[in-house]
Amino acid sequence: MTVELPVTESDTHIDFGADPEAVRVVAEGHRLGYGHLANPGFGAEVSLIDPLPHQRTAVYGRMLRQSPLRFLLADDAGAGKTIMTGLYIREMVSRRLLRRVLIVPPAGLVNNWERELRTLFSLPARALSGADAVADNPFKGEGSDLVIVSVDTLAGQRMFSRLAEPCVEPYDLVVFDEAHKLSARQDADGYIRKTDRYRLAEALAGVKVTEPRWRLPWHARHLLLLTATPHMGKDFPYYCLWRLLEPEALATFEAFRAYPPEERRRHFIRRTKEEMVDFQGRPLYPTRVSDTLSYELTPEERRLYEETTKYIERYYSRARMLNRSAARLAMSVFQRRLASSTYALIKSFRRRIDKLDRLITDLRTGRITFEELKADQDALDKVPDPYEETTADEEEAEDGREGGEVVEDRLLGGVAALDPADLEAEKARLEELLALAGEVHETGSGAKFDRLLEVLRDPRAADEKLIIFTEHRDTLEFLVQRLEAIGYTDRVARIHGGMTAREREAQVEFFRTPAVEGGATYLVATDAAGEGINLQFCWRMVNYDIPWNPARLEQRMGRIHRYLQKHDPVVIVNLVAGQTREGRVLRTLLEKLERMRQELGTDKVFDVVGRLFEGLSLRHYMELAVTDAGLREATEAIEARLTKERIEALRTRERELYGEGQDVREELSEQQEHLERESLRRLLPGYVRRFVGAAAPFVGLGIHGSLGGTFSFRPLRPGALEPLWPALEQYPEDRRNIFTVHRPSPEAKVVFLRPGEPFFERFRALVCRTLEGEALRGGVFLDPYARSPYLFHLALVSVVRRADPEVEGLEREELLEERLVGLRQEEDGSLEVCPVEHLLLLRGAAGVRPTGRLAAVPDRYREEARAWARNEVAAQRADDLRQKLLERLAERRASVERGHNLRLAELAERRRRLWKRVQAGDREAEKQLEAVKRQQEGVLRRHAQVTARLEREADLVAPGEVVFLAHALVVPSGDPEERLHHEAKVEAVAMSVAVSYEEALGARVQDVSTPDRAREAGLGDRPGFDLLSVRPDGQTMAIEVKGRARGGQVEVTANEWARACNLGSRYWLYVVYDCASPRPRLVRVNDPFHQLLARAKGSMVINETQVIEAAVVG
Incomplete structure (x- = not known):
């Protein structure tokens, strides 16, 4: 973030005896810290992003103009809401209007937020876990100004109580990601039921709360809610989100209904994928094609399926379980794992047998009583189904295990009887099934894996990268082992929820690296990679397991169907055992989705499948599918729900709720014009390069290497680099103290030195503190x-x-x-x-x-x-x-x-x-x-x-x-020759000659040589050139005009030097000699920075011979 410089004028007496260059360096250091005053798009300039039209509109057209910000950003999934938030924070930090920021996403997105803020925006955020609140308060002191903490962790009593302590400074901005999960609902009697997540949001948003548990002594001035699905089918929860934005004006549901449309537009924006385009007006997202491949079970697999299904029916579906809810969940564990892989099923059988073994022993030895066992079973009623009730972004690892694994383990402890003899009988049956599953596993990879190999070996895309999604870590291990066993060793990356953030990043990088450079061709992943990890460099995906929660299916597709995906179409392959009951349910769903895509002529159906099934459970259909009659009922219900009419009705309803959206295409010409002006106002690389080169010697540092390429800082005196080491140590050793002022490629092992970057901010602060006294003395x-x-x-x-x-x-x-x-x-x-x-x-x-x-x-x-x-x-x-x-x-x-x-x-x-x-x-x-x-x-x-x-x-x-911050005494030149060159008549002749030349070529020319004219053209006060010329072919040229009464030297100022550096070949130097004669001579030099100026650190003098040698002929 931007380093705040403690400015103290103290009693410094102005005597103008300071080194003028020291004064200029301090002034420039402060100016670079307020870069938004020079370039309105400064946040984008200093970030490693190229904002899209819809992103620029949201940030620069809406969010930055609202103070305080109380905003619901509800673009479709994949629109880059994290990027828009990061850009907003970067701009507000530059303006000194934000200092403390609290970001509250689901658990699965914490690391993604930390990574993107750090890598794209140089915003060093601290990701908090529950352990951080044990010994100390993580919301105070160093490292607390920009923190990320999951919504459930923050809603926990210990973490929230830390936030409420008097020592905590208020946060200026709070961001809730996936804000639709801040749920509240109203019962028929009018009673409002609020989740802890919603109560947390109320406290931070400034809603008056009565419960002491949720009281905060402050609330955030700015509140940003992010969600792709603000309305989940019910009006009241949607209202509750709005109430967080304006608690007083929207005190009731009726007040929300009466809220004027223009007020809603102030607080809300939503653009669909169809509305989003690039600067050339092209759609951002490729087509999605979904192909469902059925496979037939081998006779051995078929027998295992039938026997396991009978076991499920006997012990879970029909048995008088101690806990019916837990029974249904346990049944789904076996159904899912049976469909996933024999290896995963074997693992579950073994765990279940182990559970029964321990339970039988405990009952017989009296280590557990029947009452205690019943109480344990009753407690299972509160166990949620993580695969159905949560999405991948909410999962949190526990002791190196995924959330689903932890819950499955608990559910496998559910029992259908209390008699040890009955438990022995179930155990015996399980051992038979385990033996059968072992035989099937030993016979080979199985029909499902063979079908996967057909996809992998398809000659049309044999060497293309491919993602294989599974629900179960056991199946992931099986797939990796089998792929490596058939020759794909060192070509398979893996991601699962038990990995640390760093381990996941390493695997993504392994997968991203081209195979010819030692990278992976395949990525096998659980749903831990279904959210927060962007894989648009890959265009093929296989759903080895089909999630029963359609929202998880959406999340998986979103990893590759997103902006910067170059391949059209994106291909999703679903593997389904079509002859099994569960497989027929899933095949019905997937094939109907693809038919709807073709019938509607849009793949929007994939984005709304979660909402079409809102409030309904695919698990319910799977439970029905255990019987033939239930299977028919399940498939008919899915067919009835997935219709063209329902999809159109949903889209109509969303238009009524959100308005017509924003036609991004209509604003493209204005956006392109803004981009063009911003490109002429940029501070990078020229102004930063000049500042670094001029400032380094003042703090005892030298430059090793080239400021135009890569360079390092070297101490000119012992200890000179010490104050900067804390910033250097934030970077990996392979890029530590290797800098560039030019935007690097993503794979370059260098530090991009620019305002907002930690090392640059520390360097800037060191320079300004060191020279503060000199700047206040004046030069x-x-x-x-x-x-x-x-x-x-x-x-x-x-x-x-x-x-x-x-x-x-x-x-x-x-x-x-x-x-x-x-x-x-x-x-x-x-x-x-x-x-x-x-x-x-x-x-x-x-x-x-x-x-x-x-x-x-x-x-x-x-x-x-x-x-x-x-x-x-x-x-x-x-x-x-x-x-x-x-x-x-x-x-x-x-x-x-x-x-x-x-x-x-x-x-x-x-x-x-x-x-x-x-x-x-x-x-x-x-x-x-x-x-x-x-x-x-x-x-x-x-x-x-x-x-x-x-x-x-x-x-x-x-x-x-x-x-x-600085003072200067400015005096006229005492050199008669120099005064002659800068006479108004000479300047006027030079400008007239340059303008005439351009207009003769059909150019449209603007004079931007004075602050008023420059501002009128949409530029800064002193743009660093005199004329802005647009040729008939659309080429824009920045022209610096120099006039000389006769011949002689030409001086280029530090401002012109930096602008020439920035613009390169778009910058021209027009020197008009003999302005005092009847026949002035025009000499034109293209890209004078690289031809004449690059070796100098700032302003310089060029003689006439050099200008003529570099001139463009003709």
Whole structure:
């Protein structure tokens, strides 16, 4: 994240005796820390991403414009919601409007969030586990400003209590990923049932809670909810998500229904995959093709299937189990594993036998009583089915085992009887089945594996990478062993939920690496790879096991069907034993999905399958399938649910809920124009390169290697590198102290040095702290265009919302805006805002002795400048921000009034009903009636508090302190020849010649040589060139024009040097000689940086011969 520099002007006296280059380095260091002021797309520039049109619209068009951010980002799966969030955080950190961020995803996505924030955005987040809250509070102190913790861990009492401790600073932004899992529902009697996840969200969102368990002394100002499925088929849970965004305005469901559409649009955005395109208007996502391959069981496998099914029917389906719920779950364990692999079934048989062995022994020895056994069995009723009730992103490993393995192990302890003799009988039957399964396993790989080999050996894609998904880790081990046994040794990667994040990343990298370079061709994975791991470099996937939860099927497909997938189509192969009962159910589902895809002409059906089956269980169909009649019922039910009409109805319903969405294509031309302007305003690599080269010697460091390629820092004196080692140690040894200022390829083993990156931020802070005193003393600079001396001040100006301890929600002062401002101050005391990069346009004058009125009383001028910056610059910004609040005040007040009135009406109706029950003698109703009265009082009290806050907030907006960072005395040039070259007449002739040349070629030319003209063209104040020329073929050229009265040298400023470095061949140097004669000569040089300037570190002088030698002929 951006390092905050402790700025203290102290009592430094301005004497202008500092090294001008030191002053310029400090000014540039601060400017690079506020890069968004130079480039509106700065966050994207310094991140390893290329945001897509829909991502740019969400972040720059919507989220950054809302303060505070209370937003529901609900794009389809695969849209890059993590990337949009990271980009928003990076931009807000650059603006100094975010410091503390708390990200709350499902457990399975914690590592993915940590990895993407670190690798793509240089945001070093700390991933927390429950153990972090045991000995200390992980939400305080170093490393607590950006943390990621799973929703269930944070909702746990120990972790949440840490968050509520008084020592914890409030988090500015809270992000909930997969926010639809923050569930709450309303019973028929109006009672609202909230999960702990939802109660956690309420506490962080600022909803007033009554239970002490969920009270926080603060709430987040900014709240971002991420989900691809905000509406899961029921209106009330959808409303509950919205209530988190605006707790007061949306105090009731009726208030949500009445919420104006324009207000909804402020808080919500959703784009479907069909609406998302790239900058050329092409769809982002390839077609998906699903092919279901049936296989016939061998006679031995068929016998094992029939015998195991009989066992399931006898001991689980028909037996009078001690716990019917646990019985159904245990039955599904065997059904799934029977369908998965004989090897997995053998493992389950062995575990079940071991469980029975121990139980029989315990019963016979009295180690466990019948009552204790019954209590243990009753407890199984609370065991959830992880494969059905959760998705891959929610699974959390336990002692190196996947969540499904842990639950299966518990379920295999369920029993159908308490008599040891009955248990012995079941054990004997299991041993028979185990022996039979062993025989089948020994005969060969089996029909299912043989079918898989056909897919692997398909000559149309024999050497292409392929993912094989299974539900069970035992089957994963079996597949890896068999593949390696038939010649695929060292070509198979594996991922399962028992692996650490680092182990998973290593396997993904192994799979990503081309086979010719030693990489894997196949990846065998459990659903641990079904979410949070992006594998779009692969386009083939085999579902070796078909998950019974359709949402898991969606997640698997999402690993390869996503942006940056180059192959069209993406192919999903499903392996199903078509003659088995379970196989026929699954085949019905999968084939119907593919028929719907073809009939609808879109693969949208794959994205909605989870919602089509919302509230229904495929396990229910599998239980039915145990009998022939039940099998018919199950297949007919699936056919009836998966119809074109139901899919169309779902899409219509979503349009009604979410609106028509956003036509990304309509905004493409505007987006492309913004991109073009941003490319001309970038700070990388040129400005960073210049800063690093100029600053390093001031802190005792030298550059080893090339700043234009890769380089290292070397200490010029003992210990010079020591302050920077903590940042270096964050990187692997193979890239430690190997840097580049150019965006590297993903596989390059270098550190990309840029603002926001930990080493650069530490280096920048070290430089600015070391030279702070020099910058505040001030230096002397020479301005060849000046006619009299003036002062330049670089200042930090802010706008704050002051604190009011008397108003709830306004107890703490809050920074609303902070920016760098350049000030130009003349001898008569007059002031004007000046570009912050102004010192890059000047030449240092280290040998010039400061004289004159400005040098005589600089401290007085400084204080006058401070007052002007506060009373004019900051005050104007404060007025603007105050006016925005006032413009929305009536609307916000009306929303709150409507929400509270509807809540009071709701409570009044409930009070009326309770009063009737009290009159009838219902004592329980008396207690409820008193509770309703307290709630009514609470709403009235809350209304007064919120109204007071709304009306007071604008009054508290005010200018903050003005802090100076650097000063300069700027004097005119004393060289008559130089003054001649910079005369207005010479400059005008040169510009006229350059413009005429371009217009003769049919170009559209804009003069951007002054701050006003540059801003009008959408550029920064000083873009580093004079003309922006667009040729008829669409080529854009940045042209720097230099005029000379006769001949002679040409000086390139540090600003022009850096911009030329950035733009390369798009940058031109037009030198017009003999401007004082009737026949000026134009000499054009393309890419002057690489031809003339690259060896210099900043501004430089080029003689006429060099210019002519580098010139373009013709």
